[in-house]
Amino acid sequence: MKITDINQLKKIANNVRINIIEQVYKAQSGHPGGSLSIADILTVLYFNQMNVDENKPDSPVRDRLVLSKGHCSPALYAVLAQKDYFSKDELSKFRNIDGILQGHPDMKKVPGVDMTSGSLGQGLSVSNGMALNSKMNHDGYRVYCILGDGEIEEGQIWEAAMTSHKYKLDNLCVIVDNNNLQIDGNIEEVKGLDNIEGKFKSFGFNTIVINGNNIEQLIDAFETAKTTKGMPTAIIAKTIKGKGVSFMENKAEWHGKGPNEEEYNEALAELNQNFKNINV
Numbered sequence: 638m639k640i641t642d643i644n645q646l647k648k649i650a651n652n653v654r655i656n657i658i659e660q661v662y663k664a665q666s667g668h669p670g671g672s673l674s675i676a677d678i679l680t681v682l683y684f685n686q687m688n689v690d691e692n693k694p695d696s697p698v699r700d701r702l703v704l705s706k707g708h709c710s711p712a713l714y715a716v717l718a719q720k721d722y723f724s725k726d727e728l729s730k731f732r733n734i735d736g737i738l739q740g741h742p743d744m745k746k747v748p749g750v751d752m753t754s755g756s757l758g759q760g761l762s763v764s765n766g767m768a769l770n771s772k773m774n775h776d777g778y779r780v781y782c783i784l785g786d787g788e789i790e791e792g793q794i795w796e797a798a799m800t801s802h803k804y805k806l807d808n809l810c811v812i813v814d815n816n817n818l819q820i821d822g823n824i825e826e827v828k829g830l831d832n833i834e835g836k837f838k839s840f841g842f843n844t845i846v847i848n849g850n851n852i853e854q855l856i857d858a859f860e861t862a863k864t865t866k867g868m869p870t871a872i873i874a875k876t877i878k879g880k881g882v883s884f885m886e887n888k889a890e891w892h893g894k895g896p897n898e899e900e901y902n903e904a905l906a907e908l909n910q911n912f913k914n915i916n917v
């Protein structure tokens with residue numbers, strides 16, 4: 638069911654953030670920062686944009702999502718659980734040997750996961766294949782590929798970008814989670830990308846730059862991508878790593894660790910308080 642009410646989407650995104658914190662706290666490992674930055678992107682995709690049905694996770698004509706930055710699995714798992722692809726009880730077994738939710742997404746174990754990922758740099762190549770298949774079979778499905786801004790330092794991304802252009806994959810939409818941080822520091826300090834939009838444009842993409850934590854802007858960008866013909870679209874989504882939990886925001890140290898009990902309580906208190914801001 639497509640949700641169009643903006644406040645309802647904001648509430649779902651806030652619940653996704655709560656689920657992210659719960660998973661990494663319980664597991665005492667995982668990646669909260671980059672998961673929190675894509676909570677709004679994934680919420681809009683699964684609840685407003687994508688043609689998917691949780692009762693038919695293997696439908697050949699469903700839209701596909703490739704979470705190329707697979708370390709941010711807690712966000713994907715939270716959205717899939719909110720959509721009832723699997724029981725929410727699984728979330729409490731994140732990274733547990735007895736659960737289905739591994740640290741990185743596994744398409745053979747988790748209903749709703751379209752591609753196994755975690756080794757950065759590979760997702761755009763796979764997305765190209767899916768998008769090409771959709772065109773060759775006239776299936777009509779779209780493919781969404783979420784890349785990290787650190788991840789696009791991988792050379793394979795740019796080989797793949799040439800392929801997206803070569804085959805005029807207008808059913809492909811790349812989303813770069815431009816949170817300005819990678820594993821241990823600022824993007825520009827580690828290996829500067831300068832102008833991400835300019836790079837994608839020069840590789841033949843239609844480009845759109847938005848605030849990736851803004852639900853309305855995300856919907857508009859995805860709608861524009863859908864009507865852009867003859868070329869792939871890259872949405873440069875400017876986000877905040879750790880978004881929604883103040884003490885995690887813009888801090889590289891929250892790339893890959895779970896909070897302690899005190900931090901967990903503080904994070905949940907802030908996120909629960911945030912529901913009150915949504916209604917106004």
Ligand SMILES: Cc1ncc(C[n+]2csc(CCOP(=O)(O)OP(=O)(O)O)c2C)c(N)n1
Binds near residue numbers: 668756784787789816
């Ligand atoms: C090929 C490969 N090299 C290294 C890693 C280890 N690694 C995991 S996350 C990460 C940083 C990614 O930064 P970014 O793409 O900006 O992700 P985000 O900020 O969204 O968490 C690295 C280097 C990996 N998963 N795969």
Ligand SMILES: [Mg+2]
Binds near residue numbers: 671815817819
């Ligand atoms: Mg990043």
